[in-house]
Every structure is written in C-alpha cells, then in structure tokens.
Amino acid sequence: MMSALIQCEDVWKIYRVGDMEVQALRGLSLTIEQGEFVAIMGSSGSGKSTLMNILGCLDQPTKGRYRLNGIEASNLKPDQLAGIRNQQIGFVFQSFNLIPRTSALENAQLPLFYRGLSLKEQRAQAAAALGRVGLQGREHHYPTQLSGGQQQRVAIARALVTSPSLLLADEPTGNLDTQSSQEIMRILDQLNRDEGITIILVTHEVDIAAYAAREIVIKDGQVLSDRLTKTRPTPSPVGG
Amino acid sequence: MSAFVWLTILTALRILARNRMRAGLTMLGIVIGVAAVIAMVSIGEGAKQAVQAQIATMGTNVIIIFPGVTSASGVRGSQGSAVTLTVSDALDLKKRIPLLSDTGWAKRDVMQIVYGNRNWNGTVNGVSPSYLTIRDWSFTSGDPFTQTDVESAARVALIGQTIVGNLFEPGEEPVGAVIRIKNVPFRVIGVLAPKGQSAQGSDQDDVIFIPFSTAERKVFGTSFIGSVGAMFGSTDQVEDLPMAAEQIREVLRARHRLQAEQEDDFTIRTQVDIGKVQEGTSETLTMMLFAIASVSLLVGGIGIMNILLVSVTERTREIGVRMAVGAKRRHIVMQFLIEAMTLSLVGGVLGIILGVTGAKLTTLIAGWPTIISGNVILLAFFFSLVVGLFFGLYPANKASRLNPIEALRYE
Ligand SMILES: Nc1ncnc2c1ncn2[C@@H]1O[C@H](COP(=O)(O)OP(=O)(O)O)[C@@H](O)[C@H]1O
Numbered sequence: 128m129m130s131a132l133i134q135c136e137d138v139w140k141i142y143r144v145g146d147m148e149v150q151a152l153r154g155l156s157l158t159i160e161q162g163e164f165v166a167i168m169g170s171s172g173s174g175k176s177t178l179m180n181i182l183g184c185l186d187q188p189t190k191g192r193y194r195l196n197g198i199e200a201s202n203l204k205p206d207q208l209a210g211i212r213n214q215q216i217g218f219v220f221q222s223f224n225l226i227p228r229t230s231a232l233e234n235a236q237l238p239l240f241y242r243g244l245s246l247k248e249q250r251a252q253a254a255a256a257l258g259r260v261g262l263q264g265r266e267h268h269y270p271t272q273l274s275g276g277q278q279q280r281v282a283i284a285r286a287l288v289t290s291p292s293l294l295l296a297d298e299p300t301g302n303l304d305t306q307s308s309q310e311i312m313r314i315l316d317q318l319n320r321d322e323g324i325t326i327i328l329v330t331h332e333v334d335i336a337a338y339a340a341r342e343i344v345i346k347d348g349q350v351l352s353d354r355l356t357k358t359r360p361t362p363s364p365v366g367g
Numbered sequence: 368m369s370a371f372v373w374l375t376i377l378t379a380l381r382i383l384a385r386n387r388m389r390a391g392l393t394m395l396g397i398v399i400g401v402a403a404v405i406a407m408v409s410i411g412e413g414a415k416q417a418v419q420a421q422i423a424t425m426g427t428n429v430i431i432i433f434p435g436v437t438s439a440s441g442v443r444g445s446q447g448s449a450v451t452l453t454v455s456d457a458l459d460l461k462k463r464i465p466l467l468s469d470t471g472w473a474k475r476d477v478m479q480i481v482y483g484n485r486n487w488n489g490t491v492n493g494v495s496p497s498y499l500t501i502r503d504w505s506f507t508s509g510d511p512f513t514q515t516d517v518e519s520a521a522r523v524a525l526i527g528q529t530i531v532g533n534l535f536e537p538g539e540e541p542v543g544a545v546i547r548i549k550n551v552p553f554r555v556i557g558v559l560a561p562k563g564q565s566a567q568g569s570d571q572d573d574v575i576f577i578p579f580s581t582a583e584r585k586v587f588g589t590s591f592i593g594s595v596g597a598m599f600g601s602t603d604q605v606e607d608l609p610m611a612a613e614q615i616r617e618v619l620r621a622r623h624r625l626q627a628e629q630e631d632d633f634t635i636r637t638q639v640d641i642g643k644v645q646e647g648t649s650e651t652l653t654m655m656l657f658a659i660a661s662v663s664l665l666v667g668g669i670g671i672m673n674i675l676l677v678s679v680t681e682r683t684r685e686i687g688v689r690m691a692v693g694a695k696r697r698h699i700v701m702q703f704l705i706e707a708m709t710l711s712l713v714g715g716v717l718g719i720i721l722g723v724t725g726a727k728l729t730t731l732i733a734g735w736p737t738i739i740s741g742n743v744i745l746l747a748f749f750f751s752l753v754v755g756l757f758f759g760l761y762p763a764n765k766a767s768r769l770n771p772i773e774a775l776r777y778e
C-alpha cells in the first residue's frame with residue numbers, strides 16, 4: 128500500500144515566550160494524498176503558518192509525528208531538513224521573497240544552485256520554469272522591474288524548478304490585486320492538474336480557496352472542519 | 368571548481384561592485400597592510416644586498432685588529448692613539464697561527480698631494496704588500512709594489528679613482544706620473560679599481576697606497592718605528608674567522624704581557640661581526656615595518672568582519688530564502704567566507720600594486736635600492752587570503768546558524 132504524501136499525527140507546537148506558553152498547534156492530525164489541491168483557512172493566529180512551516184520542513188513539531196513521503200521528519204537534523212526542502216518542496220510566500228538586485232533567471236535558479244548542477248543545466252531548467260509561468264523574455268529583469276504578479280510568478284518558477292512533489296503557498300495572493308491573484312491561481316491550478324503537483328494553500332479569501340478541491344479550516348491549532356469541495360472552477364474565459 | 372563556488376565568487380564580486388565605497392573603505396586596512404609588507408621587504412632586501420656588497424669590498428674573510436681598547440659603548444679611541452701594535456706582532460701572528468693565510472699592516476694619515484698645479488687632501492696609507500691582497504684590491508692599470516720596493520723604501524704610489532679624478536685630466540694616464548706627497552716626489556705605478564662606499568659610508572676610492580717602509584721613513588715622521596695603525600689577517604674559510612680571532616687574541620695578550628685581570632689593549636673585528644652590525648640596523652627597521660603591517664592587517668581584518676556582520680543582518684531575509692530552498696549550513700558558511708576572502712584578496716592585490724609602486728618610487732626618488740621578490744608577493748597574497756578567511760569565520764558561522772523561519776520573517 129502506498130502511504131500518503133503527508134501524515135500528521137497529534138502534532139503539537141508550543142512556543143515559549145518568557146514565562147508564557149503559546150500553543151500554536153494542539154494535537155493536530157491530518158493526511159493529504161499525493162496530487163491533492165488543499166486550501167487551509169482559518170482566522171489570524173489560528174496556527175496556519177505554523178502548520179505550513181512544519182509541513183515544509185522549515186520547523187519541527189514540539190510533540191507528535193510528521194511524515195512526508197513516508198519519511199519521519201520530526202527528528203531530522205537541520206541539514207537533512209534542508210536536503211528534503213531542496214529535493215521535495217517548493218515554497219511560495221506572501222511577500223514573494225525574491226533576492227533583490229538579482230535577475231528573474233538567477234532567482235529561479237536558486238534551488239538548483241544547491242544541487243550541484245552545472246551552470247548550463249541550472250540556466251536551462253530555470254529558463255524553462257520561467258516559461259511555464261509565462262515569463263519567457265523576462266529572464267534578465269530584476270524584481271524591481273517586475274509587477275507584483277510577475278514577481279510572484281518568478282517565485283512560483285523558483286518553487287517548481289526542482290519538480291517538487293509538494294508546493295506550499297502561505298497566502299500567495301495576500302499582496303496582489305484581484306487580477307494578478309486570479310492569474311497566480313490559474314497557474315497553480317494548472318500545475319496541480321497537468322503535473323500532479325500536490326498544492327497546499329493558505330488563504331483568507333473564499334474565491335481563492337474555491338480553486339482547491341479540499342478545504343481545511345483550522346481553529347486554535349486544531350482542525351475544525353475538513354471537506355471536499357465538489358465543484359472546481361471551470362477555466363476562466365478571460366485571458367488564458 | 369564547482370558551479371557553486373564560481374557563482375558564489377561572482378555574486379561576491381557583484382555585491383562588492385555594488386557597494387564600491389563601502390568595500391573600498393573596508394579594504395583600506397588590508398591595502399595598507401599588504402602595501403607595507405611589500406614595501407618593507409623590498410626596501411629591506413635591497414638594503415641588505417647593498418650592505419652585503421659593501422662588506423664584500425672589505426676583502427674575503429678579513430680580520431681587522433686595531434690598537435687601543437673598545438669602551439663599553441663600542442667607541443674606540445682614535446686609531447693609532449695607542450702604540451700597542453707593531454709589525455713584529457703581525458709577523459709573529461702569521462708564524463704562530465696556521466689558520467691565518469696571511470697578515471698585513473697599515474698606517475694612515477691625511478696629507479696634501481700635489482700634481483702639477485692641482486692639489487688634494489687624501490688619505491695616505493703606508494701598507495705591507497700583503498695588505499693589498501687581503502683587502503682584494505685590483506688594478507685598472509699598472510702593478511702593485513714589490514718586496515724590492517719595500518726593502519728599498521722606494522717612492523712609489525698606488526692611487527684610487529677619487530685621487531685620479533681630482534689630480535688628473537680626464538683621459539690622462541696617471542701611471543708614470545710623479546706626484547708630491549708632503550713635498551716628497553712619488554712615482555705612480557698603479558691605479559686601483561673602484562670599490563665605492565664602505566659599509567660605514569666612507570669613500571674607499573679616496574686613497575693612496577705607498578710602501579709601509581717608505582711611509583715610516585720618508586713621510587709620516589713616526590716616533591715609534593714599527594708601530595702600525597691597524598693589522599689585517601685573512602683565513603681561507605669564513606667559518607675559521609671566530610677561531611682565528613680568538614687565537615689572535617691569545618697570542619697578542621701573551622706578547623703584550625697582559626695579566627689575567629687586564630683588558631685587551633687592542634680590538635679585533637671580523638668581517639662577519641661588521642656584517643652583523645649592519646644587518647642589525649636593517650632588522651630594526653624591518654621589525655618596525657612588520658609591526659605597522661600586522662596592525663594594519665588586524666585592523667583590516669576587523670573591518671572585514673564588521674562589514675560582513677552588517678551584510679549578514681542586511682541580508683537576513685536572503686539567507687532565509689536560501690535556507691528555504693535547500694541551502695545547508697556549509698553553503699551559507701561558504702558564501703560568506705568567499706565574500707570575505709574576495710574582499711581581502713581584492714584588497715591584497717591593490718596592496719601589492721601599491722607596495723610595488725611605492726618600492727619603485729623609493730628607488731626612483733630616494734635612490735634606495737629595492738628588491739621585489741615573487742615570494743613576497745605570493746606571501747602577501749596568501750596573507751590577505753588568511754585574513755579574509757579568519758575574520759570571515761565568525762560572521763559566516765553566525766549567518767549559517769540563523770533560524771530559517773525567523774530569517775524569512777525578518778524586516
Ligand atoms: N516564533 C513564535 N514565537 C512565539 N509565538 C509564536 C511564534 N510564531 C507563532 N506564534 C504564535 O502562534 C500562534 C499561531 O501563529 P501562526 O501560525 O502564525 O498563525 P496564522 O498563520 O494562522 O495567522 C499565534 O498565537 C502566534 O502568536
């Protein structure tokens with residue numbers, strides 16, 4: 128039997144701030160299969176980002192187990208986690224997090240940089256990734272020469288350049304206007320459908336969450352509701 | 368080299384070019400430090416070679432014995448002030464000490480020398496024939512005097528280049544000419560090859576040699592016949608000098624009937640001793656410049672560390688992103704170390720250029736000899752690399768220990 132891509136069992140994350148204890152995650156359990164498109168919703172401070180960090184191997188649970196692709200990630204060392212992030216995970220952040228004064232191509236190249244590929248291969252793969260997000264011809268633009276939507280597309284190119292099995296997006300449209308948001312969501316939707324990349328997305332907006340096939344609501348560090356949303360939006364006639 | 372290292376160097380150079388002013392100020396310490404090292408070694412080596420060349424003009428494996436006591440400060444009573452050394456001392460030394468290949472003696476005075484209507488005050492030396500061989504004098508024309516000249520107290524003279532220049536017309540042949548020393552006519556039989564300045568800075572070519580016997584009887588008016596101004600000895604091997612000097616001391620003390628508690632009434636210097644004194648002064652200078660260089664390199668290194676710490680803080684988010692996409696600790700460490708070494712190496716290269724230029728200018732303007740060796744340049748290059756590596760370690764390590772989540776959230 129093939130195991131699920133993501134298995135969280137009774138995951139706790141407790142932050143200690145001085146004498147205070149903040150329980151950001153409180154015994155959260157969750158299973159996500161390969162190829163799913165999941166939207167995580169919930170009020171501010173409910174623990175969404177904390178969960179995403181653990182799922183992305185940027186952080187580890189205080190208690191409980193987290194398995195990614197069958198590998199127990201809750202007790203790996205920092206460099207092992209870095210290796211997993213490099214091989215299996217792509218991140219898209221709310222604030223894009225591109226390296227300033229560095230071209231779109233070089234930003235998209237970044238994960239390959241740590242794979243020890245030849246420069247030629249790095250460039251070719253990064254250029255292809257930029258092409259997939261509709262940025263061909265913008266390879267040598269700097270972040271400041273790109274719109275917010277374009278910057279986020281560079282970030283998506285950077286996330287998918289390594290062909291990850293999991294793409295994590297924490298409020299990817301939080302800093303974008305409606306039109307750019309729709310563009311970004313269409314790209315993510317396409318990646319999920321055409322390439323089978325598992326996508327987990329945090330959002331506050333219902334129409335953004337509507338792109339996903341499954342909606343998980345988090346409250347106080349626990350899963351409040353978890354349901355499959357039957358309808359997927361038909362590809363928009365606008366643009367495309 | 369891997370694509371990673373190349374790209375990191377390229378990135379480092381780009382960051383450097385972007386913050387030219389800041390990088391320039393940061394590198395200043397390294398630039399000055401390296402330039403000081405290059406200049407100091409070039410000037411030091413040049414001076415050392417010049418001194419060695421001067422000392423070589425003294426002759427080969429020479430021992431000099433002066434009459435009189437050396438005071439604690441090293442200042443001698445004026446030469447010949449004490450009448451303690453004699454020709455028979457010199458002859459006896461040669462007979463008794465097999466290590467000595469030869470001994471010679473000399474006595475000198477400054478006297479007026481006249482040729483035609485020109486005159487010049489030159490140093491007249493009455494010398495034994497062996498003196499000329501011990502001190503390695505050679506001739507541009509004519510010949511040295513012979514034993515017959517000595518025995519007959521012949522009025523013959525050998526003259527140095529400075530004397531030639533002051534008494535003779537350019538192109539005039541001095542050999543065969545008759546000059547007057549203290550009104551006594553002398554025939555010039557040889558012209559000495561030039562030696563230049565001595566290690567002490569005096570003109571070695573301002574010199575006239577006449578037979579010792581002639582000087583005693585016809586020129587100097589000496590009250591003590593047989594007393595000499597200085598004695599000279601030579602050995603075949605340079606290693607024999609200290610042993611020969613010690614044996615000379617014993618023989619002379621015995622001949623002068625000195626009691627155990629009495630001080631020597633003469634002073635012995637070997638060529639090696641004189642070289643050491645000269646090297647000592649250039650070593651002091653080298654040590655001083657070395658101190659300046661180390662302080663500059665230290666300051667430069669701290670500057671690099673400081674600018675890197677600023678850079679780590681400024682680029683916290685970038686570090687977070689790099690970690691998120693899979694940079695391991697060693698990747699981050701390497702990145703900042705390479706940046707530090709790029710800074711220090713560029714500074715080092717600028718310092719090398721400045722130091723070489725400085726050394727060349729010193730030669731051009733002050734006329735000091737300088738020697739720029741490839742080894743020094745290599746050493747300076749290596750030094751700046753080490754400074755970058757050493758002072759880059761702390762910031763690089765600090766960067767690599769950042770928590771990726773906090774780094775990504777950093778404003
Ligand atoms: N590094 C931290 N130190 C202390 N408390 C934290 C830290 N990160 C998050 N928290 C707390 O954990 C809770 C969940 O935060 P977060 O996961 O960021 O919420 P969300 O992303 O859903 O808005 C909040 O109460 C927040 O204050």
Ligand SMILES: [Mg+2]
Nearest residue numbers: 175176177297
């Ligand atoms: Mg959040």
